[in-house]
Amino acid sequence: MAKAFVSSILTANDLREGWSVFLTRDGRWSRDWADLRVAASAEEGAELSALGAAEEAARHVVGAYLVEIDAEGRAKLRRERIRAEGPTHRADLRRADALTEAA
Amino acid sequence: MYRYDEFDQRFVEERVAQFRDQARRRLSGALTEEEFRPLRLMNGLYLQLHAYMLRVAIPYGTLSSAQMRKLADISERHDRGYGHFTTRQNIQYNWIKLEETADILAELASVQMHAIQTSGNCIRNVTSDPFAGAAADEFEDPRPTGELIRQWSSLHPEFSFLPRKFKIAVTGSPNDRAAVKAHDIGLRMIRNEDGDLGYEVIVGGGLGRTPMIGKVIRGFLPKAELLPYLEAVMRVYNLHGRRDNKYKARIKILVHEMGEEPFRKEVEREYARLDVESLAAPAEEVERIQAYFAPPALENLPEESKAFERARTADPDFRIWAETNLHPHRAPGYTSVVISLKPVGGAPGDATAEQMRVAAEAADLWAFGELRVTHEQNLVLAHVKKDDLYPLYRKLAGAGLDSANRGLVTDIIACPGLDYCALATARSIPIAQRLTERFADPKRQRDIGPLSIKISGCINACGHHHIGHIGILGLDKAGAEFYQLTLGGDPTETAAIGERAGAGFSAEGVVDAIERLVDRYLEIREPSETFLQTYRRTGAESFKDALYAEAG
Numbered sequence: 001m002a003k004a005f006v007s008s009i010l011t012a013n014d015l016r017e018g019w020s021v022f023l024t025r026d027g028r029w030s031r032d033w034a035d036l037r038v039a040a041s042a043e044e045g046a047e048l049s050a051l052g053a054a055e056e057a058a059r060h061v062v063g064a065y066l067v068e069i070d071a072e073g074r075a076k077l078r079r080e081r082i083r084a085e086g087p088t089h090r091a092d093l094r095r096a097d098a099l100t101e102a103a
Numbered sequence: 104m105y106r107y108d109e110f111d112q113r114f115v116e117e118r119v120a121q122f123r124d125q126a127r128r129r130l131s132g133a134l135t136e137e138e139f140r141p142l143r144l145m146n147g148l149y150l151q152l153h154a155y156m157l158r159v160a161i162p163y164g165t166l167s168s169a170q171m172r173k174l175a176d177i178s179e180r181h182d183r184g185y186g187h188f189t190t191r192q193n194i195q196y197n198w199i200k201l202e203e204t205a206d207i208l209a210e211l212a213s214v215q216m217h218a219i220q221t222s223g224n225c226i227r228n229v230t231s232d233p234f235a236g237a238a239a240d241e242f243e244d245p246r247p248t249g250e251l252i253r254q255w256s257s258l259h260p261e262f263s264f265l266p267r268k269f270k271i272a273v274t275g276s277p278n279d280r281a282a283v284k285a286h287d288i289g290l291r292m293i294r295n296e297d298g299d300l301g302y303e304v305i306v307g308g309g310l311g312r313t314p315m316i317g318k319v320i321r322g323f324l325p326k327a328e329l330l331p332y333l334e335a336v337m338r339v340y341n342l343h344g345r346r347d348n349k350y351k352a353r354i355k356i357l358v359h360e361m362g363e364e365p366f367r368k369e370v371e372r373e374y375a376r377l378d379v380e381s382l383a384a385p386a387e388e389v390e391r392i393q394a395y396f397a398p399p400a401l402e403n404l405p406e407e408s409k410a411f412e413r414a415r416t417a418d419p420d421f422r423i424w425a426e427t428n429l430h431p432h433r434a435p436g437y438t439s440v441v442i443s444l445k446p447v448g449g450a451p452g453d454a455t456a457e458q459m460r461v462a463a464e465a466a467d468l469w470a471f472g473e474l475r476v477t478h479e480q481n482l483v484l485a486h487v488k489k490d491d492l493y494p495l496y497r498k499l500a501g502a503g504l505d506s507a508n509r510g511l512v513t514d515i516i517a518c519p520g521l522d523y524c525a526l527a528t529a530r531s532i533p534i535a536q537r538l539t540e541r542f543a544d545p546k547r548q549r550d551i552g553p554l555s556i557k558i559s560g561c562i563n564a565c566g567h568h569h570i571g572h573i574g575i576l577g578l579d580k581a582g583a584e585f586y587q588l589t590l591g592g593d594p595t596e597t598a599a600i601g602e603r604a605g606a607g608f609s610a611e612g613v614v615d616a617i618e619r620l621v622d623r624y625l626e627i628r629e630p631s632e633t634f635l636q637t638y639r640r641t642g643a644e645s646f647k648d649a650l651y652a653e654a655g
């Protein structure tokens with residue numbers, strides 16, 4: 001049986017600047033994890049992936065992939081939360097609204 | 104100190120121009136990421152968890168104050184005001200822009216630095232003893248050997264597509280401070296019965312997912328035969344090393360699978376076939392290189408310094424710092440100074456632009472304008488007059504560079520881990536932060552004595568955890584960070600891979616577990632015994648019940 005689809009957002013790295021970016025509802029790449037376009041079904045997931053590939057081909061970003069989110073809209077994996085919120089070892093390197101527990 | 108000759112300078116500048124063009128073609132669409140990736144990696148540019156990461160080589164860990172200032176400038180202008188000094192004696196920047204990388208490489212080239220051979224399946228930058236050329240116990244400065252190897256290997260057509268990356272370390276002292284037994288090739292200078300200098304050649308060490316201690320394949324190699332002999336080792340590796348599986352491609356696997364003795368025989372057979380004369384470095388070349396590393400003009404000084412003694416009596420913090428952070432120098436009245444990059448609560452090896460500048464200034468004022476980066480992620484001023492120690496210390500203290508903990512429990516090595524690294528399974532830095540906080544008390548640290556804790560955020564072992572007295576490996580268990588301990592590792596001439604202690608610990612639990620370990624050591628040690636000595640005497644069992652007491 002196919003794995004049930006988990007709601008996901010699209011991330012990549014900005015090709016020029018390198019920073020991790022996230023695709024917003026209005027189709028922009030943003031450094032902020034806010035107002036992101038969410039794929040709620042397998043079809044929407046495939047669409048979002050295709051969009052990522054197109055954005056790579058257009059040389060806006062590099063390394064696009066889907067990130068699974070939980071019911072609160074946060075990345076499920078710690079890795080992805082740190083990627084979105086910044087390193088956890090220095091408060092000044094983190095986003096002000098970072099939620100990931102410091103170790 | 105080493106300066107590029109004209110040829111090298113032109114080579115580095117050409118590489119910068121080449122990369123500028125490659126980056127331009129990537130941005131214009133002429134190159135795909137697949138095509139561009141190997142090119143950027145050849146120039147030290149990785150794509151990491153947050154952004155591009157640039158790894159800059161610091162050959163044998165030696166750099167000038169001007170180079171250190173350039174590193175500071177780059178961190179400010181092109182990054183977020185800090186850099187990370189690593190176990191490979193290089194520096195990494197975490198927040199680099201692709202469109203600025205060629206400019207950064209050009210700036211580096213202007214002070215004769217580069218990011219070449221920090222990545223890829225080539226012979227990587229040679230590492231050595233941070234006290235090279237200064238240490239009291241040294242036969243000879245190991246850096247000319249490193250440089251000879253660099254020049255020989257840099258553009259060697261046979262060696263730029265090896266089965267896998269290749270790391271060489273050299274120590275000029277019988278006391279190994281370069282972890283040579285944990286490298287693909289380790290060279291240890293020794294004297295034979297006739298008093299001639301040569302190398303003990305150690306092959307097949309390495310960490311990563313299959314940690315191995317290198318095997319001595321030649322007990323004494325006359326100095327002049329170094330390059331031909333290395334050529335023979337590399338040929339055997341190139342011929343027989345596995346290319347089908349990247350996890351089995353390192354030379355350690357070859358030595359292990361072939362067996363030590365057959366491998367040795369194969370090397371000697373290859374060596375017998377080589378034209379040793381023509382492959383050996385010409386004597387003039389060796390002399391030329393040696394001259395680059397000529398020691399600075401040291402004064403004739405008395406062994407004791409009155410100014411030092413006075414300051415030691417007057418300022419107890421200075422006295423404590425001087426007890427741990429100095430290293431014996433071969434010349435009377437001089438010492439080497441370790442600048443710890445391990446403040447309580449800090450990220451091991453991180454330095455701000457301001458700290459890099461202060462270290463550079465201190466080097467200019469009191470250390471012949473020269474600095475070193477250690478594989479323990481600290482800095483060293485190699486040649487300092489004892490007379491100058493107090494003003495030097497005051498200057499360091501003003502920039503938070505005065506942690507008095509070299510070699511103690513808070514002098515922790517940690518890889519970037521999940522805070523930066525795309526391959527990580529768990530975080531390393533926060534564990535180091537919690538541990539340094541837990542053991543912050545200077546009196547307690549000194550009572551514990553020499554103890555190295557090394558942390559890696561995944562099995563690649565960039566944090567050298569296998570050779571820490573206490574090693575910590577961060578893993579992921581069903582979404583939770585989870586830390587496995589190894590005990591009894593040793594990076595020195597008595598090298599050993601640490602033994603797994605048993606079940607792992609949570610992020611919260613691991614700090615308590617280590618505290619229990621340390622307390623057990625304090626209970627059972629004999630007078631003046633170090634942690635490692637106690638562990639070797641009593642074995643793992645006497646520690647395990649302390650570790651797992653809580654669980655029972």
Ligand code: HEM
Pocket residue numbers: 149151188189190191195267270285308309310311312353517518519523524525526563564565566567
């Ligand atoms: C952050 C990006 C990094 C990546 C992607 C990376 C990747 C790797 C990988 C894949 C290995 C295993 C190689 C093998 O066994 O064949 C390795 C080993 C190693 N790396 Fe890193 N590393 C990174 C950072 C570092 C840093 C920051 C240091 C220095 C602190 C470092 C030093 C080492 C060392 C000493 C080894 C030891 C294993 C050996 O070569 O035998 N690496 N790294």
Ligand code: SF4
Pocket residue numbers: 518519520521524525526527528559560561562563564565566
């Ligand atoms: S050990 Fe793993 S987590 Fe740490 S830097 Fe190396 S690859 Fe990254």
